[in-house]
Amino acid sequence: MVSIEDYGAYETAWCPGCGNFSLLEGVKRALVMAGLEPRNVLFVSGIGQAAKAPHYLNANVFNGLHGRSFPVATGAKLANPGLAVIVESGDGCMYGEGGNHFLAAIRRNVDVTAIVHDNQIYGLTKGQASPTSEEGMKTKTQPGGVILERFDPVAVAVAMRAGFVARSFTGAVEHLAETIRLAVAHRGFALVDVLQPCVSFNRVNNFAWYKKRCRELPSGYDPSDWTLAMKTAAEWGDTIPIGVIYRNDRPPFESHVPALAKGPLVGREVDRSALAAEMNRIGGAHGSD
Amino acid sequence: MVSIEDYGAYETAWCPGCGNFSLLEGVKRALVMAGLEPRNVLFVSGIGQAAKAPHYLNANVFNGLHGRSFPVATGAKLANPGLAVIVESGDGCMYGEGGNHFLAAIRRNVDVTAIVHDNQIYGLTKGQASPTSEEGMKTKTQPGGVILERFDPVAVAVAMRAGFVARSFTGAVEHLAETIRLAVAHRGFALVDVLQPCVSFNRVNNFAWYKKRCRELPSGYDPSDWTLAMKTAAEWGDTIPIGVIYRNDRPPFESHVPALAKGPLVGREVDRSALAAEMNRIGGAHGSD
Amino acid sequence: MHSTNILIGGEAGQGLATVGELLSRALVRGGYFVVVTQSYESRIRGGHNTFAVRVGAEAIDAPAEEIDVVVALNDETVLLHLPELSSSGLVIADASFCDADERCVRVPFKDLAPKQYVNTAALGVVCAVLGVDRGIVSGVLEEAFGRKHPETMEENRRALESAFAWCAGRPESSRPLPPAASPSGTSRLMMNGNEAIALGAVSAGLRFAAFYPMTPSTTIPLALVGMAGRMGLVVEQAEDEIAAINMAIGASYAGAPSLVATSGGGFALMVEGVSLAAMTETPLVIVVAQRPAPATGLPTRTEQADLEFVLHAGHGEFPRAVFAPGGVEECFHIARKAFFLAERHQSPVFILTDQFLADSYRAVAPFDVASLEWVRPGADPAAVSAPYLRHALTESGVSPRLLPGASDHLVVTDSDEHTEDGHLTEDLGVRKVMVEKRLRKLAGIRAETIPPEYEGSDRPELLLVTWGSTRGAAREAAAALRGKGLDTASLHFSQIWPLAPEQFLGRLKNAGLVAAVEGNATGQLARLIRRETGFEISERVARYDGLPITPQYILRELSVEGA
Amino acid sequence: MHSTNILIGGEAGQGLATVGELLSRALVRGGYFVVVTQSYESRIRGGHNTFAVRVGAEAIDAPAEEIDVVVALNDETVLLHLPELSSSGLVIADASFCDADERCVRVPFKDLAPKQYVNTAALGVVCAVLGVDRGIVSGVLEEAFGRKHPETMEENRRALESAFAWCAGRPESSRPLPPAASPSGTSRLMMNGNEAIALGAVSAGLRFAAFYPMTPSTTIPLALVGMAGRMGLVVEQAEDEIAAINMAIGASYAGAPSLVATSGGGFALMVEGVSLAAMTETPLVIVVAQRPAPATGLPTRTEQADLEFVLHAGHGEFPRAVFAPGGVEECFHIARKAFFLAERHQSPVFILTDQFLADSYRAVAPFDVASLEWVRPGADPAAVSAPYLRHALTESGVSPRLLPGASDHLVVTDSDEHTEDGHLTEDLGVRKVMVEKRLRKLAGIRAETIPPEYEGSDRPELLLVTWGSTRGAAREAAAALRGKGLDTASLHFSQIWPLAPEQFLGRLKNAGLVAAVEGNATGQLARLIRRETGFEISERVARYDGLPITPQYILRELSVEGA
Numbered sequence A, B: 001m002v003s004i005e006d007y008g009a010y011e012t013a014w015c016p017g018c019g020n021f022s023l024l025e026g027v028k029r030a031l032v033m034a035g036l037e038p039r040n041v042l043f044v045s046g047i048g049q050a051a052k053a054p055h056y057l058n059a060n061v062f063n064g065l066h067g068r069s070f071p072v073a074t075g076a077k078l079a080n081p082g083l084a085v086i087v088e089s090g091d092g093c094m095y096g097e098g099g100n101h102f103l104a105a106i107r108r109n110v111d112v113t114a115i116v117h118d119n120q121i122y123g124l125t126k127g128q129a130s131p132t133s134e135e136g137m138k139t140k141t142q143p144g145g146v147i148l149e150r151f152d153p154v155a156v157a158v159a160m161r162a163g164f165v166a167r168s169f170t171g172a173v174e175h176l177a178e179t180i181r182l183a184v185a186h187r188g189f190a191l192v193d194v195l196q197p198c199v200s201f202n203r204v205n206n207f208a209w210y211k212k213r214c215r216e217l218p219s220g221y222d223p224s225d226w227t228l229a230m231k232t233a234a235e236w237g238d239t240i241p242i243g244v245i246y247r248n249d250r251p252p253f254e255s256h257v258p259a260l261a262k263g264p265l266v267g268r269e270v271d272r273s274a275l276a277a278e279m280n281r282i283g284g285a286h287g288s289d
Numbered sequence C, D: 001m002h003s004t005n006i007l008i009g010g011e012a013g014q015g016l017a018t019v020g021e022l023l024s025r026a027l028v029r030g031g032y033f034v035v036v037t038q039s040y041e042s043r044i045r046g047g048h049n050t051f052a053v054r055v056g057a058e059a060i061d062a063p064a065e066e067i068d069v070v071v072a073l074n075d076e077t078v079l080l081h082l083p084e085l086s087s088s089g090l091v092i093a094d095a096s097f098c099d100a101d102e103r104c105v106r107v108p109f110k111d112l113a114p115k116q117y118v119n120t121a122a123l124g125v126v127c128a129v130l131g132v133d134r135g136i137v138s139g140v141l142e143e144a145f146g147r148k149h150p151e152t153m154e155e156n157r158r159a160l161e162s163a164f165a166w167c168a169g170r171p172e173s174s175r176p177l178p179p180a181a182s183p184s185g186t187s188r189l190m191m192n193g194n195e196a197i198a199l200g201a202v203s204a205g206l207r208f209a210a211f212y213p214m215t216p217s218t219t220i221p222l223a224l225v226g227m228a229g230r231m232g233l234v235v236e237q238a239e240d241e242i243a244a245i246n247m248a249i250g251a252s253y254a255g256a257p258s259l260v261a262t263s264g265g266g267f268a269l270m271v272e273g274v275s276l277a278a279m280t281e282t283p284l285v286i287v288v289a290q291r292p293a294p295a296t297g298l299p300t301r302t303e304q305a306d307l308e309f310v311l312h313a314g315h316g317e318f319p320r321a322v323f324a325p326g327g328v329e330e331c332f333h334i335a336r337k338a339f340f341l342a343e344r345h346q347s348p349v350f351i352l353t354d355q356f357l358a359d360s361y362r363a364v365a366p367f368d369v370a371s372l373e374w375v376r377p378g379a380d381p382a383a384v385s386a387p388y389l390r391h392a393l394t395e396s397g398v399s400p401r402l403l404p405g406a407s408d409h410l411v412v413t414d415s416d417e418h419t420e421d422g423h424l425t426e427d428l429g430v431r432k433v434m435v436e437k438r439l440r441k442l443a444g445i446r447a448e449t450i451p452p453e454y455e456g457s458d459r460p461e462l463l464l465v466t467w468g469s470t471r472g473a474a475r476e477a478a479a480a481l482r483g484k485g486l487d488t489a490s491l492h493f494s495q496i497w498p499l500a501p502e503q504f505l506g507r508l509k510n511a512g513l514v515a516a517v518e519g520n521a522t523g524q525l526a527r528l529i530r531r532e533t534g535f536e537i538s539e540r541v542a543r544y545d546g547l548p549i550t551p552q553y554i555l556r557e558l559s560v561e562g563a
């Protein structure tokens, strides 16, 4: 039986009071609830304050480039579907630099879970607007206020009929842990956008701001109803719904790939006689084809 | 008065029977209807069969890299808002390689018109799946059929509340020309996704396939109703709605930029005394700041 | 070197590549050697394309310029290529295309076959003219269409027959090839450079490839896709090149030997990923199929102008290997070597090819796949003590690489500078030793450098230096010059980096005159050699018009008497 | 060279950079010269950061290692930096941090000021210790906080005063600076390298900049954003670096002089765009602020390891210029030159800086902005005949560039190979002349190459070769060696490409021993010089631990007797 201690406890490079601490806690609890052992978990992250998170627990870790965690996770999962692959990074990383991969990850539907530390700001680079920053928010680099419309990852993911779309909040650790657990259990792409106060740079969307607005979905909410989900996703104002907003049971990418029917790619032998046949086919040897 | 002859007539490198020819015709007609002279029009394109289109009419042309036409257009428009800037490229270019810029263009809402030749295939590179290819479509590189879910540019654009979102079809040149005219007239980002049969590589979505499905929006359709638009955008099956599916009147990016209040950036003088003040402010000279 | 050069010309969409491939296949099956040069435009229909097959009874290794037989699928082909026709050459064309020249074989195609079988008839005519065995041609045709389009096979057969019959009555238009040195029925295969790379990669254990389509690289993933199911590969079309390289890195990290293939502009987008592979010490094979640039350039033509770019691609300093196979067989062997090297030194390894070689079919002896070994990624977890340090400092710079999930050892790596255990660090002392650790790996890579291939006397008057696909042209030009009495040697680099000057510097110094023969405008290998050895190569043969370097081009550019 | 080195240390978030900046500003206003070295971690709070101010009464140009005054905002600072303290040095710290060493000035901060004004008190103490005029310090403080936070000004003032008062009673802890050579009230400005680049760019006519945040480049767009409204600039944060460079190319094409600034990994993503700028012949200035790599590396530290990368970035062959300013004033002038060069030769121009220089405040004489010219993009449409050919073949390779919309002439350009009118072509003859046209521009660029700066005797025993930000350290090391009787000279490259060997080869040959001093592990400039001249630089001083090269580091690495 795996326990929360198996996931360790480490010093972090985060600011005191940051929402990242609860997020880390929520992730660990979810993994324990899921009964996953560290050796079978792979965290893939990008660059940013959020992206440091996997360094603060015990697991396999590939901490790659800013914005590029989805493709790395995709490659790793396809090579070894036995790993539980979790992508964890910030809003800038996943929706800004990595925007195109976000779209592709939804469409490709590989069985990875994306946990986004959404603090609506670029933390590590000291407070520029991120894609999820509110219109009008003032920063050093946007002194006149953000002009671009806020990117709503939940709305876009629902519009694209992603397999699993959820929102949570670091101020609700139980909810967060449970949501992540569900996301990890989901077979296919799963998004958990986590509202996470940044005490150093985001003075607008602070803990109180989120706390006041976040409202769990009513019991009986049917996440399989796309129209309802789209309407729910559009709510972002005095109330912000948290929970599993949309889900469907599209089979994951892996289930369509013939080569994966026989198990992971890792550790396979080369079938030399099959290879000889391929060589002859390509080379047009008599009678083959 | 500008006439269609002003836009010239050129030999193309397209396949006989391709939908691109009607699309070119529709574009020219729209420009004439809009009363735009070639010298004031800038086409920005990427790479692909579609992206060659601007070479086949008279206008200013920046034919850039595969996938990168939005940022080039953004820069050019901000430098000289006096130009009517039209982005014209293929589905692979705009939604595949250029996916992240597509998201940003919607959010940034610079006054550019995007005309996408959506043939649901990569034409120039000989028939690989594009983001808009139908699930299950077989190609040389997807011999088992496309696994990824079809990217729906219209649905995503509506979900993101883009300023102007339309769909048209090369088999309806009048409709196409009028739709493009409206898009060009719209102040802010405007998308016209044009269904365009590729006779060489897309055997599924051919002229007849589109012809049978494309249905103009009913008169009285209210494109300012987001919920309705979202529902309409979701229709893709036995009928495919064409027309202006969604629009709003968010002011364009340019209207928020102080430097553009005084006109185009092009041709401005350097204000040397203002510069001296900035130097002293940065350098901390006595009494400035 | 006796050879016959056949050029098939027409518009894109007319099926000339199919005619060319079938002709080549028939020739290879007949025991001949071929060198195919494909020249096409960046469009799907129209324009002017050619498919040239140079045929030799003995081994040949370069394209030729003079044409012996033109097969013209349209009138433009006649117009464009008559000037290149040898005096005893022939043009095979529809009667309506060609009348001005007595070298025309005016074929009444509409009498020989219905419109959609004219290409088959043309194939028949050219085979008959060359004296290719009819049985071989129809066998090849059968294999190509018999199974896929049985309904048309009868018509195809008939078209072929009427072509042979028509030719039988025109002995004056016969240009029989000399008998093949190897008998008909030989087991030689026909393959182009990209197919050979794909096969070599799979034989070396490739399990994962990601790509975004880009000419002239796309036929590598295409070949892989073609065998993915049967060989157990995952070959994924990515949303862009950045995704492609990052996917491959992820797959390799997890234990699947991985490859990406692209061309210049696509590779430009992968550059950050190259640096990531180096920092995380993830094995990765990157194929860059060169085409003329800058930017989109000439998408379907050939060039060798990305050597310096690939050699320095990526921010920061790290070891890499760069190969440039000189022919199709070498594509296979170098692809294999690339995978082993990448795994052994946990570094990015590059294969530089180009459109000419990528598309150039050749006759190759079958590879001995029955005895070839493959890469087995990762170390034995049992042999590793706890705590496991993914980036442990070692003398060679190479640390034991475990695979995630394979044991209780956790595999941690980071694109930030990291401690031995893979976690990010701000310790500047660690930084220093980690830089040194990574760079130490270069010595190991250098110890395996393929020596450049030298051919010629010990103190030649002229030495031609080449890399990559120009190997054959330079060797043939050197032989031609020797034939004319100029003592000429050739030095070919199949590996560009790391260079091992002790392998070749003496050769450079011993030559009277050294000329670098490169498919670029600035002499990139020559510059590199000077940087590494101080030796300045004074003469250059440069080509950058999108066409491959031929022996004749070299002779012309050197302006050697009577060439 | 007499100087005093003050190091302020503490955690991120403690405000040490503010203390450092105010101290530096006060010193500059007092007529002193400063060289600031900032060292920080890639985090927002915690860790260990330092801000070192080296002060001289005469011009100084390099960081120093030995510390004369430590200002410790936490106890870790005392621990870490005591070993670097000179024997007559001082540690200014809270009484609770420091007791073991008699060099400690144990300040009872809690008696001097409330907690949130302790930094101001520390500023007061260090200024008092150094003998900085109290009026100047309080003026600087007033300017910094007076307008923005008037409510706290009184407390700030009081903290400063009690600090001065407390020090007045402790003459033994006084380390007065020698009088400044230039009188107080001098008009010298304080500025770092990135600010100087931003100002230089705007003075040269910059109208558009696009960026994606990346340390240590971000302060360039930040400086531009700060003046955008008043100077009429558009400065846009892009969705990624690919967008940034393509936006800048679009803006430049349309007529706005444009810049992008980034660091290694971000630049890696721009590489395809570089090639596009070259192919479309669009002027573009690209600033690459170097930091340790590969991959994410050490995001906030310094290095000079992207020279070869930047020099060869982009597929295909095309001309470019690469600059590497040696100091803050040069950042301004080189930024200006970059814009003029980019416009004149319609090519990408690079400025290579690094974290050290980017963040290094210096005292600089105000630039003569009242008389400086700026770039006026585009040719006169009236002087161009129809049909307008954007890429007309010319002897210099430069074609008249018109701006779209400025006249009836249509401006057409293409990332594909194109004809003179800018439309895409498959004509291989055109290809050839277009390659040559573009490459011809290099001669024009080379004619403007900044000669390397030489200092020393004609036949020195030792010659130190540097580029970029290491200029000052090498010059100071050379002077020190001369002081010790070793005839040492220095040769500094502010332009890396194109090199003009006639400007410097003689210097290299005339020196007894040549050492390349570079902030990288492989000696990139040395390799380039060998490639271009054949001259092999045999000695190397390399640094790659994330810290800037200091004069002391050079002396140590050269292991020169008694250094």
Ligand SMILES: Cc1ncc(C[n+]2csc(CCOP(=O)(O)OP(=O)(O)O)c2C)c(N)n1
Binding pocket: A047, A048, A049, A050, A051, A065, A066, A089, A090, A091, A092, A093, A094, A117, A119, A121, A122, A123, A124, A125, A130, D212, D213, D214, D215, D241, D265, D266, D269, D296
């Ligand atoms: C290619 C590239 N561009 C830019 C950066 C600089 N960078 C590092 S983190 C970051 C933003 C981080 O924001 P986010 O992802 O929201 O994470 P947070 O710090 O807010 O948790 C940026 C721009 C980089 N490392 N690589």
Ligand SMILES: Cc1ncc(C[n+]2csc(CCOP(=O)(O)OP(=O)(O)O)c2C)c(N)n1
Binding pocket: B047, B048, B049, B050, B051, B065, B066, B089, B090, B091, B092, B093, B094, B117, B119, B121, B122, B123, B124, B125, B130, C212, C213, C214, C215, C241, C265, C266, C269, C296
């Ligand atoms: C960076 C880069 N990657 C790949 C390519 C190759 N490429 C050229 S066009 C194209 C696809 C074109 O598809 P689409 O945009 O749908 O245009 P179509 O040809 O279908 O009109 C690709 C992949 C390229 N030119 N540049």
Ligand code: SF4
Binding pocket: A013, A014, A015, A017, A018, A019, A020, A049, A050, A119, A123, A124, A197, A198, A199, A200, A201, D044, D045
């Ligand atoms: S900068 Fe913001 S997000 Fe990052 S650790 Fe600090 S508070 Fe958290």
Ligand code: SF4
Binding pocket: B013, B014, B015, B017, B018, B019, B020, B049, B050, B119, B123, B124, B197, B198, B199, B200, B201, C044, C045
């Ligand atoms: S390939 Fe398809 S899209 Fe391109 S020109 Fe031909 S038919 Fe049209």
Ligand SMILES: [Mg+2]
Binding pocket: A048, A090, A091, A092, A117, A118, A119, A120, A121, A122, A123, A130
């Ligand atoms: Mg963030």
Ligand SMILES: [Mg+2]
Binding pocket: B048, B090, B091, B092, B117, B118, B119, B120, B121, B122, B123, B130
């Ligand atoms: Mg398409």
